[in-house]
Amino acid sequence: MGNENGSKGYLYCICGVAVIGGLLFGYDTAVISGGEQALQKYFIAGLTEDFYSKLVHGWVTSSALIGCIIGGIISGFMAQNLGRRNTLIVASILFFLSALGSYMPEFLFRSDFSFYKSTESTKSVMWAFILYRVLGGVGVGVASAICPMYIAEVSPAEIRGTLVSWNQFAIIFGQLVVYVVNACIRSTLGKNEAEITERMVEVGWRRMFVSECVPAALFGILLLLVPKTPRFLVMKGQDEKAEKLLVRINGEKKAQVILEEIKSTLEEKKESLLTYGFIVILVGALLSFFQQTVGINVVLYYANRIFEGMGATGNVAMIQTVVMGIVNVFFTFVAIFTVDKWGRRPLLMVGSIGMAIGMGAMSALGFADKINGLLALIFVIIYTASFMMSWGPICWVLISEIFPNTIRSNAVAISVAVQWTFNLIVSSTFPSLSEWSKGCAYLIYCVFSILSAIFVYTLVPETKGKTLEDMCELWLSKKKGQELPK
Structure with a gap:
């Protein structure tokens, strides 16, 4: 059987x-x-x-x-x-x-x-x-x-x-x-x-x-x-191995359909990075850009400094950091169990709004010079929870799936390089920014959170339920000036 x-x-x-x-x-x-x-x-x-x-x-x-x-x-x-x-x-x-x-x-x-x-x-x-x-x-x-x-x-x-x-x-x-x-x-x-x-x-x-x-x-x-992935096996002409793997994962009927889709999108193995237009590369790079410029690694790297700056003592700041870590894990689970039901775009936009609220409130505390560790904890949790249920996992989901097969490796590499570059820039500039003005530092991350929502609404397509091979048709239609599927 x-x-x-x-x-x-x-x-x-x-x-x-x-x-x-x-x-x-x-x-x-x-x-x-x-x-x-x-x-x-x-x-x-x-x-x-x-x-x-x-x-x-x-x-x-x-x-x-x-x-x-x-x-x-x-x-x-x-x-x-x-x-x-x-x-x-x-x-x-x-x-x-x-x-x-x-x-x-x-x-x-x-x-x-x-x-x-x-x-x-x-x-x-x-x-x-x-x-x-x-x-x-x-x-x-x-x-x-x-x-x-x-x-x-x-x-x-x-x-x-x-x-x-x-x-x-x-x-x-x-x-x-x-x-x-x-x-x-x-x-x-x-x-x-x-x-x-x-x-x-x-x-x-x-x-x-x-x-x-x-x-x-x-x-x-x-x-x-x-095993090696079926897409890579097909790219290297090892169709038989790819088919066996697809059968083991998807069953015989679906495996044949998926294999034909893969082969049809890999006929040209040396396509230019811009074959599907500049927009697909731009979207991937901006996903990485906004994931970092909203300031998440500032919070993760400098949590103790942030809480102590808002009035918490050393031990209390450490406890608050642990609480934040537990919340992060919980809301990552929220994303895991909703991403294939609600879709990528809704989660990203809800997350952007939540991050803007959290960072906006932190900015207000900074400008008012209010020393209130409990309020700081609440607003940081609103911010990190919003990130962990949205931009944290969903950015990686989109980067792994929005690019057509023939350019995926190089396009992902560009997006990841952008991500780590802005990780370094944002995390290294926070100490001097916060010393200059805590309110301004948090306000910058609030503004980028708002801009990230606008970016998702205007440029990011919904990929829920689409195969990796569907990405070729999606971006080619965009390149030809047709309406980008939402």
Whole structure:
């Protein structure tokens, strides 16, 4: 008896492996939060505070974002030539090497592993540490582009949005996991705060970074067990393998239809990036642009600073950050279970309005110089909840599905590079902006939230229920001046 309906269990398993890349995305970007103060003390002790200034420390702690930009740029070339699965295997190796190198960056520069040595050797260690963090950032940039692409290319149209949204949940979950791991590592270092602080400078930050080796190794091993995507197999002339995979996922009847659709849109394998018009590239880039300029990473990276600036003490600010994290997870689930029912556009526009309200209220608090930690928590939760149910996961869903097959790899790479570039710009400018004027800083993010709603309403098509092959017809009709389907 033939396979009539396909195996959802098999589909969920291979997508489950892919979302580990999202978990590593979150893990790698958040792991430094637990040890950055200890890392600062470590380098100051070897370099003096005059050399290792706050500006230098900011560069060291954010250096992974440079790698993220590089990873986003090269992801298209890698996906097109190595395939989606093999590219993710490369990313897992980069995650592993970064974790190992960040744990012991002096390996290549010291003859022993003593705590401190000369100023020159410590400078070399600092640059080695930056190199390893950039290496991990390349892995993040690659994974951020290819994980959603892989999931989208193996998933049936009717549940594709839900499955791709799980990647965003994995990112948020990865951040929570590393917060717990960091806290556990810290708790094992001593019996009192003075002892813990000293041990954090000696070994604590190292253990936090090396902990990433475990999920990175697991990701690489499990990737060896999953298939290449059917779209990539057809692009490489391996129709028989593609058909077997489609049958296993979708059933025999649907597999034949999907295979013919894939083949019909891949007849020309070397189409120009602008074959479907400039508008499709612009929409992808602007999705990434607005996801960052609404200010989400300001809140995620500087939550403690924001809450303390609104009157919360250190411990209370930490509790508020945890509350925010729990809310983020909950509202990511809202997106997962509604994206294929309500559609992409409604969720994005509702999210934009919610973010504008949250940031507008924060701006009012900043201008009024009102010290009210509870109000700040409420408005930040309104903002982050709105983002997590909309722009957080839905941006990745759209980037993975709006581009036609023949340009998808390179178009996704452009969108992801734009995303990481503006992540770096927004997150690095917030401290100086907030020092100048908290009200103005939050108002800027409020304005971009409003502009994001206008952008979605005017330019972003609804892709709910459409196959990846439908994107060719959609954008060709737009290029010819026909009405863009909503």
